[in-house]
Amino acid sequence: MSDISTKPKQSTSTQIEVIESAVIRFAGDSGDGIQLTGSQFTTATAFAGNDLSTFPDYPAEIRAPVGTVAGVSGFQIQFASREVLTPGDAPDVLVAMNPAALKANSKDVKKGGILIVNKDAFTPMNLQKAGYEKNPLEDGSLSDWRVIPVELTRLTRNALEGLGLTAAQTERCKNFFALGIAYWLYDRPLEATVRWIEGKFKKNPVFVEANKKALHEGNSYAETAEIFGRHYCVRKAPIKPGVYRNITGNEACALGLVAASQASGLALWYGSYPITPASDVLHELSKCKNFGVKTFQAEDEIAAIGSAIGASFAGLLAATGTSGPGVALKTEAIGLAVMTELPLVILNVQRGGPSTGLPTKTEQSDLFQAIYGRNGDCPLPVLAAATPGDCFAMAYEACRLAIKYMTPVILLTDGYLANGSEPWLVPGAAALPKFEKRTLLSPAEYKPYQRDPQTLARSWATPGAKAYEHRLGGLEKQDVTGTISYDGDNHEKMVRLRAAKVNKLTQDIPPTEILGEKKGQILLVGWGGTYGSITAAVQNLQKRGEKVSSIHLRHLNPLPPDLGGILSGFERVLVPELNMGQLLKVLRAEYLVPATGYNKIKGQAFKVVEIEEAVDVILEDLKKKGGKN
């Protein structure tokens, strides 16, 4: 860990311009080490004291044909001396390792932005693979941008000459040469990456030397060759003091589950089957065995949840994680957990659907699946995280609520949150919310389906507890006793009781925070990973003086009890979602409000400007109609 407040600013004789924020994207073949380059840039940026947000974008194929647009992997980061809410709408700088990377990404770059391209990769064959008829570096088609061609391959080869590396090994160091250039451009310190290289290759001193050399040479090249003319300084952001780390949504989910396990005193069981983009949660948890975490890579999605239901029955804190197609397979078992009223956390890291859909792309289209997607009247609590770091708090809260109310809980995140990252203020273990004390009546008084009047939860007597022997199952239960019952009146009572129990969760939902005034012209209602884009857009609109506010829902079922009142304070309600309007339909059904949707289904997050424009359309309409307020 380093202390950035004492670090002296690097200074050079070259002209340096102070800017508030910047967005840079690295792009190349999926074998070019782009994600690594991006994560190193992220660490250096965090150490420089900026606020930041990142998003990787990679293809579904592990190794799509080299040099093709299908095989391009990208990593984008926004960093600033102010609060950063999204990875940025459009890059200021694109680092493109080959023609395909340029082709796939150049259109996203701001007009007047910088394209740093590996000139050596622009061979006739690579151009053809990327689908370029002519070399874009020569035909004037890139005139909207400042193109900086760099002979990355040749320069890296020269820099590493004499180290005895093979051509292929040398080639693999060129991403560090490029990173060195990027560090110079944004005046980033090299120390963190140097330390990382030394740790990563400690068994291979020649690789340590090669990668360090590539990094330093790239950095010096950018300065001495004066390829940019000037470079940029993004000053430290005013960040709340404390210990920070960079964290992805998947990492945060895993930590939230481990923290809940420690706080509840219950060992964690995580049953899962590999699936993009949720597998990293399994990877992270499988490293936490010293916390007593039991991870189980099951034979399929159904076995994954089945094992978790068994673990819950046996008294562990049980969770299962997957993405939408996996939830589809788990559906029957989720119903079993509802019927048997066992605590269980089901994590859905959403991706583009339906079916296999867009495995590596983000979407919010599983809300209906989460709220309604089971046979029978089968309600359960649904939560959603808003940012990568928020995944920690929501995973923790999902565990707490599951146990308190004896119910399966679905936690929705998405590919954007799962793989995106942001600095996270590391919480003290002692500051975490407490888990409610659980009680059990004496064996003589105990009935499996007797309920706590406060929560309507039944109690959790687990195998091994003497004189508490009982049977659970998927057949309808007799109220209180829990024996099988086919009685119609009892069935209706139980269906209503299960729903009433889930509605009791409203007592645990904190008051909804409103960004802006409580009344006004337009209220934006968001949920899940769109928090950053919506918040940034609403802040911009408010700066312009517009009467626009926003709220962001973390509880999707039940909905916050104060929501209806908030909605009624605005002339228009706009619901931006990365789906065809799922929360929109829920709100309209629940509150009979004439809300409208703003929907994007491209496998990508909202750009801030897109939301601003959607609001502008409504503002214009209100103006035309001479809207009051």
Add this chain to the structure above:
Amino acid sequence: MADTLDEIETLPGSGPMLQAKDFKSDQMVRWCPGCGDFAILSAVQKVLPTLGIPKEKIVFVSGIGCSSRFPYYMNTFGFHTIHGRALTVATGVKCSNPDLQVWVVTGDGDGLSIGGNHLLHALRRNVDLKVLLFNNRIYGLTKGQYSPTSELGKKTKSSPMGTIDIPLNPIAVALSCEASFVARAVDTDLPFLSEVLTRAAKHKGSAFVEIFQNCIVFNDGAWDSVTAKGVREEKMLKLAHGKPMIFGSKKDKGIRLKGLEPEVVTFDPAVVPKDLLIHDEKAPSATLADMLSHMREPVPQGVFRDVARPTLHELMDGQIAQAKTVPPDLEKLFKGPEAWTVTT
């Protein structure tokens, strides 16, 4: 195998000796009168007290089907799950609390059709579960469709012209998954069924027991050709570890190897041939057991295979114990390898 139940030592337990009635729940048993399940329930309720395990430490898990109602009739912890998934839930139960003895009751449809995948994986992982597969070669609860063990050409409600699916051989399936304990018994032979169940209960690891069970309504007499009184001794072979394979009411028939195939030989019981096959449950490879599993006349019953290998919960807990040499430090975990401090 011990010759009688009395010779089997009991596992260490606590409290007074339980009796069969202690394992009966207050629920009315709702199988069809004459169903083979009654006999199996009774055998299980008689075997459990001999194990010396307190009943709160016993869990019965089932899927869906007639056999899967079993847990409701046992006064232990029980879980009647969903179709085919009993093994997944049971895996979670056992690995979460290795103190428990976990039984899985399934059928040919539940265990080999909809739940077939889970059977493969539970057995290969050697999850410490006692798996009882009631094989009646029919779907009973859904009223008479053919099952994955129905004989080829069988006419049922869903196969009026006869089935066209080759049946699965449950014992061969279990052996191919490297199950560490594989056995077969018959619902109508209570003493032998009890012996096999006791052996299964005492085995450490997956114990798979196929039980020939009669569905009196939809497939009555499915096993009569080998299990009926009077023919059983001639048509079935009781396997005994280390003993020559001899059967027949007069003990005058045996199995020997001819090439790679077993053949039946008849002899004077006073002069047992030297070349009869000797049963070996402990053989490192499943070859002998597999050969026996395909034998149609006589049909072997008893323990095909009983070998020791680590169970899933042992391996899981072993890794956790090994990992715990690094003390769990939540704040260190939160910080990760590259945290930084902001002081202003």
